[in-house]
Amino acid sequence: MKKLINSPDTVLADALRGVAAAHPELSVDIENRLVVATEPRENRVAVISGGGTGHEPLHSGFVGPGMLDAACAGEIFTSPTPDQMLAAATRVDAGAGVLFIVKNYTGDVLNFEMAAELAADEGIETASVIVADDVAVEDSTWTAGRRGVGTTVIVEKIAGAAAAEGRTLAEVAAIAERVSKAGRSMGVALTSCTVPAVGHPSFDLPEDEMEVGVGIHGEPGRRRVPLEDARGIAHDIVTAIADDADFTGAPVIALLSGLGATPLIELYVIYADIADALSERGISVARVLVGDYITSLDMAGCSLTLVKADDEILRLWDAPVRTTALRWGL
Amino acid sequence: MKKLINSPDTVLADALRGVAAAHPELSVDIENRLVVATEPRENRVAVISGGGTGHEPLHSGFVGPGMLDAACAGEIFTSPTPDQMLAAATRVDAGAGVLFIVKNYTGDVLNFEMAAELAADEGIETASVIVADDVAVEDSTWTAGRRGVGTTVIVEKIAGAAAAEGRTLAEVAAIAERVSKAGRSMGVALTSCTVPAVGHPSFDLPEDEMEVGVGIHGEPGRRRVPLEDARGIAHDIVTAIADDADFTGAPVIALLSGLGATPLIELYVIYADIADALSERGISVARVLVGDYITSLDMAGCSLTLVKADDEILRLWDAPVRTTALRWGL
Incomplete structure (x- = not known):
């Protein structure tokens, strides 16, 4: 560790x-x-x-x-x-x-x-x-x-x-x-996290596999599958979320979060594919955050969240905020 | 990879x-x-x-x-x-x-x-x-x-x-x-990064060692030493920087950056020790950023930067900015 x-x-x-x-x-x-x-x-x-x-x-x-x-x-x-x-x-x-x-x-x-x-x-x-x-x-x-x-x-x-x-x-x-x-999320882990008091990875994930639908504490997800490229992962996540709720017909707030050990450049790579996948499903993104917002210690991977919004929610989203991790207008 | x-x-x-x-x-x-x-x-x-x-x-x-x-x-x-x-x-x-x-x-x-x-x-x-x-x-x-x-x-x-x-x-x-x-920096790597086109880590770093003074492309640093705790690493980095230039007698802007694969919680753990080490050297920090600002792909570790400031530099630092990674007042 x-x-x-x-x-x-x-x-x-x-x-x-x-x-x-x-x-x-x-x-x-x-x-x-x-x-x-x-x-x-x-x-x-x-x-x-x-x-x-x-x-x-x-x-x-x-x-x-x-x-x-x-x-x-x-x-x-x-x-x-x-x-x-x-x-x-x-x-x-x-x-x-x-x-x-x-x-x-x-x-x-x-x-x-x-x-x-x-x-x-x-x-x-x-x-x-x-x-x-x-x-x-x-x-x-x-x-x-x-x-x-x-x-x-x-x-x-x-x-x-x-x-x-x-x-x-x-x-x-x-x-x-x-x-x-109005919100739905799903994450994919490329690696496990390691809880400090435990000292070893919470689960084993072979070098050529990923965990689709992982929880933020390393809980098992939907399935363990061979490692996919960013486009494939983007398709899997967007499909799982968009099959679960209808995100068309209203503006959507999208949050793509790294899980702790994934660098920003990779998040932007997969966001390009997520944007394509959303567009193909007719989902219109009004606001986007890309970065580390909800993580799982040192896990590599990402999670996508979509919230179906409306004018009131967007107005409150855009309202001034001053925190260490989210800040605008103040 | x-x-x-x-x-x-x-x-x-x-x-x-x-x-x-x-x-x-x-x-x-x-x-x-x-x-x-x-x-x-x-x-x-x-x-x-x-x-x-x-x-x-x-x-x-x-x-x-x-x-x-x-x-x-x-x-x-x-x-x-x-x-x-x-x-x-x-x-x-x-x-x-x-x-x-x-x-x-x-x-x-x-x-x-x-x-x-x-x-x-x-x-x-x-x-x-x-x-x-x-x-x-x-x-x-x-x-x-x-x-x-x-x-x-x-x-x-x-x-x-x-x-x-x-x-x-x-x-x-x-x-x-x-x-x-007016600025000085030093970083410590706990792991190597992996350049995608290369496909394997840029250098080998055993599980019980770290690279003190690593470069942002994985260039060798000052020395390879047994892994230290956060307090020890903070002491090493602050000593190296403060021995190189005098940071006392004026307000300092401090930037603690993760190297790409280090979660925010670890950065805050070591920042506590960095703050103690700076205080012991009589260095007064006026502004702080903690997060990923200059990274090395998926390298684990951190780098500290100090800039000796003055009223004009602080005023310009505080001026409104609106970028995806640094934003206030706009």
């Missing part, structure tokens, strides 16, 4: 120290493992997300004006605790309530549910939206139902923009839910 | 098609392998850079308002040609001249020199700044003198901001030169 770390046991704490050192505009609570935006919230809804570490920049890279008010970081591939979530809610609630954005993994869902109960006890109103957008498989190693992946980034952006406009908790939750339901 | 590509021969062309598809706000000239900003230049100085592909987002990711007017892309790890550079200069010159920002590699330097002569023949005034900031070794495989690495990103930002202010070519060249001379 070759990693820039000090010890498998201190990866999360060390990374949070790094975030604190690099980004003085963020407040990092090392004890509670929170990254919190420091701008005043002035009686508007606060938006919180969180999950296991290892998917950076998700979620801490999306904290800041126009997106998340706080991110709760669990250990690597491990849900944060209800206490952390409560600490985050207590910290950012400005009296208008808190939206929890939750990826659909059993631990995250249960813990955010408990956090909502604890928050209610403290007089903090919460709502939750669950993202379950991975079309690869129904139930998976760590989920009942579909896994939550790339659509989460888009839900976080739209919810943050809606909250910034001063909408009520019910309104912010409603549009977040609408975006969540 | 596991890569998201179609053929080793078409990586550059395919990646440029991807950039064109993802970023309609950029003009991509596939034939001449240029990425060009589309905003009007209105009689101001134009700024051009370029070099071999494989270091993305450098340079094409830095094209846009407030930074580069055009980037010339060579084949992987291969200089672009004088004809490409001339085509770029012809395309973006608005009558106030063109600044070439050149990394110090023999091919790039010679070709940009020839391009300057060709441009002069066409009545286009040019100036050039050469970046030679890698402290690892004096002469290297592909250079006479020091290699040009991460400081290039900061020179491109500052030169673009100075050009946007309407400064003359001599003035833009002067501040670019000042930034270039």
Whole structure:
């Protein structure tokens, strides 16, 4: 295992120290493992997300004006605790309530549910939206139902923009839910990731094979197949997503994310083929992100997310945002 | 070799098609392998850079308002040609001249020199700044003198901001030169990269060793040593840079770049230790970037760049920029 770390046991704490050192505009609570935006919230809804570490920049890279008010970081591939979530809610609630954005993994869902109960006890109103957008498989190693992946980034952006406009908790939750339901994703792994505390790859993937439909923790996907070229992979992913939901007839937000160890040049190579495949299916892309947005430690590969949008969603997408990983207009 | 590509021969062309598809706000000239900003230049100085592909987002990711007017892309790890550079200069010159920002590699330097002569023949005034900031070794495989690495990103930002202010070519060249001379970098590789046309790693690096002072094309560094932890690596890099130039007594811009296959979480882990090491040396960091900015295909590792700044350089650093890889205020 070759990693820039000090010890498998201190990866999360060390990374949070790094975030604190690099980004003085963020407040990092090392004890509670929170990254919190420091701008005043002035009686508007606060938006919180969180999950296991290892998917950076998700979620801490999306904290800041126009997106998340706080991110709760669990250990690597491990849900944060209800206490952390409560600490985050207590910290950012400005009296208008808190939206929890939750990826659909059993631990995250249960813990955010408990956090909502604890928050209610403290007089903090919460709502939750669950993202379950991975079309690869129904139930998976760590989920009942579909896994939550790339659509989460888009839900976080739209919810943050809606909250910034001063909408009520019910309104912010409603549009977040609408975006969540409008998103689909699928990923392909060329290599496994290696969890630091384990010290060896999570699964074996021969030099001439790839895992189609892999999960962001290395969960098995749809099938193990011989390595394809970018055009073939693009066709597979676009077909899986577009067969699952109708993305024609409205503008689409597309997110192509590397899985952690895939360089940007390869993402652009395959994006060219993805764009062709989308065009062949009559899908019209209105906004695009290409880069590392939701990763799986040092896994090589990529995932594609499509969200069917409308004028309101596009307007909220374009609204100013200032986070370490997504920034425009501020 | 596991890569998201179609053929080793078409990586550059395919990646440029991807950039064109993802970023309609950029003009991509596939034939001449240029990425060009589309905003009007209105009689101001134009700024051009370029070099071999494989270091993305450098340079094409830095094209846009407030930074580069055009980037010339060579084949992987291969200089672009004088004809490409001339085509770029012809395309973006608005009558106030063109600044070439050149990394110090023999091919790039010679070709940009020839391009300057060709441009002069066409009545286009040019100036050039050469970046030679890698402290690892004096002469290297592909250079006479020091290699040009991460400081290039900061020179491109500052030169673009100075050009946007309407400064003359001599003035833009002067501040670019000042930034270039104020920067130092060093990198550490945990793994080799694999050039697609070669198909196997550029060098062998055993599972328990790392290359300190590696070049961005995999050139040998200072020494091959047993793998260290993040704290040790941070100490080595900071010591090498801070022993080479005095970074105390003025604000510093720090750039920590992954080399292509290192996930963001590891960069934050080592940034915590870099921040400690800088603090111990009395170096005060005013601005920080952590992410992939200058890479080496799929190499794992990182490089640190420090630029000693002043109020003017910080002001130009903070000026609005809108590129695919660096964006704020626009």
